[in-house]
Amino acid sequence: MxxxxxxxxxxxxxxxxxxxxxxxxxxxxxxxxxxxxxxxxxxxxxxxxxxxxxxxxxxxxxxxxxxxxxxxxxxxxxxxxxxxxxxxxxxxxxxxxxxxxxxxxxxxxxxxxxxxxxxxxxxxxxxxxxxxxxxxxxxxxxxxxxxxxxxxxxxxxxxxxxxxxxxxxxxxxxxxxxxxxxxxxxxxxxxxxxxxxxxxxxxxxxxxxxxxxxxxxxxxxLHTLEKKKENGVLEEGKHVPNRIFRGRIVEFVRKNENREVTVTTLGRAIKKDYSPQEKKWVLMLLQNLENDGLLTVTKKKTRIQVQLQD
Ligand code: SF4
Known part of the structure; x- marks a missing residue:
């Protein structure tokens, strides 16, 4: 040895x-x-x-x-x-x-x-x-x-x-x-x-x-790590990576299973300063989570129902 x-x-x-x-x-x-x-x-x-x-x-x-x-x-x-x-x-x-x-x-x-x-x-x-x-x-x-x-x-x-x-x-x-x-x-x-x-x-x-x-x-x-900036958006003036919001969506669904919500309700639940202009961004996050096999999103007139995939 x-x-x-x-x-x-x-x-x-x-x-x-x-x-x-x-x-x-x-x-x-x-x-x-x-x-x-x-x-x-x-x-x-x-x-x-x-x-x-x-x-x-x-x-x-x-x-x-x-x-x-x-x-x-x-x-x-x-x-x-x-x-x-x-x-x-x-x-x-x-x-x-x-x-x-x-x-x-x-x-x-x-x-x-x-x-x-x-x-x-x-x-x-x-x-x-x-x-x-x-x-x-x-x-x-x-x-x-x-x-x-x-x-x-x-x-x-x-x-x-x-x-x-x-x-x-x-x-x-x-x-x-x-x-x-x-x-x-x-x-x-x-x-x-x-x-x-x-x-x-x-x-x-x-x-x-x-x-x-x-x-x-x-x-x-000491080697200083250059942190790559992850894709994300500003929340109350601070850059927050999309993965954090993805996590918040999954957490929301865990607590609100089978509940039908509007995109605005979901947006407000995951982002402190959510504005209606960010609707597309929330839909993009949902789409990615669905593609990854984590969630199923069902569109219902003005609302959506999001569930964990079985
Ligand atoms: S650099 Fe690491 S291995 Fe080398 S003396 Fe310091 S603590 Fe020990």
Whole structure:
């Protein structure tokens, strides 16, 4: 085991977070649920929803047999509702193609709905202890800082990502992929943070390539993320992405199922300063949600009825 790996594992033994999907024996289905929930959502919020979701759909078969609308209802509060649909589809595909048993290899996992390069690696390592790299922004940042002295969390070109993949693979300890990946996740969240790495508390300072640079130049050497402006509209003078309004529409429908409303009522419910000129925009959001398979919109003279798709 190389010193980098050994040090991270030792740190993890003392500092690990107690998260429900890490409980032994590992529930592979629970790992999948947590991985879908954790995309774009913070850990504390996921923990609470995780328990509720697992109570409602305790097995992958229960989830596969549930209606789409029940799964979207259960997703309430997590945002990015498309993830609920993808998770549902994933469960159905596992039941159809693998008789309800989640495949263990990242090559098979990546062929299923909702699974990308990171999730295929994370499920293989967290659920099945396979030595498969799971590289997210945290892991990329740790390796790029430590081994290359660069502050880089976002994906790079194909060649560099391939090299990073090989590097991470070499550091995964024999039969300890699950623990090691958990350790990396905690290390990236608690110590080697994006905005303020806690180098003074880090056991790797003596060998980290980034530390001397950060020590001398401070925040100047931290990579500032240029946030792309998402499509959206102004609400009370502030730019709000359309995805927030989409989430509000789904939330409105969850609470007002089968109610017929005018577009104006819906517009006012989702936007504080809604004006009738924005009717087209609300209809566009509804159309997108319908296309994504989340809602069904029925037009009725002057009103519309919006329901979660079954
Ligand atoms: S010394 Fe600082 S930059 Fe290097 S791994 Fe530790 S926390 Fe990250």
């Amino acid at each position: 190389i010193p980098f790996t050994k040090t991270i594992l030792q740190w993890y033994e003392k500092s690990k977070r107690n998260l429900p999907w890490r409980k032994r024996p590992i529930n592979s289905y629970g790992v999948v649920v947590s991985e879908f929930m954790l995309q774009q959502t913070q850990v504390p919020r996921v923990i609470e929803k995780y328990y509720e979701f697992m109570t409602q759909f305790p097995t992958i078969i229960d989830l596969a047999n549930a209606s789409k609308s029940d799964v979207v209802r259960a997703w309430s509060g997590l945002g990015y509702n498309r993830r609920a649909l993808l998770l549902h589809k994933f469960a159905q595909e596992v039941c159809e193609k693998y008789n309800g048993t989640i495949p263990q290899s990242s090559q098979e996992l990546i062929m299923l709905s909702g699974i990308g390069p990171y999730t295929s690696g994370s499920i293989a390592s967290f659920a099945f202890n396979k030595p498969e790299p799971a590289i997210d922004v945290n892991v990329r940042r740790i390796y790029m800082r430590y081994f290359h002295g660069k502050d880089q969390g976002t994906p790079m070109d194909q060649q560099k990502e391939r090299e990073l993949y090989e590097l991470v693979k070499k550091t995964i300890p024999y039969k300890k992929s699950c623990d090691f990946h958990n350790a990396l996740m905690d290390f990236g969240s608690l110590l080697c943070e994006r905005k303020k790495p806690l180098c003074s508390e880090c056991p790797l300072t003596g060998s980290c390539s980034f530390y001397p640079l950060y020590k001398n130049e401070g925040e100047m050497v």
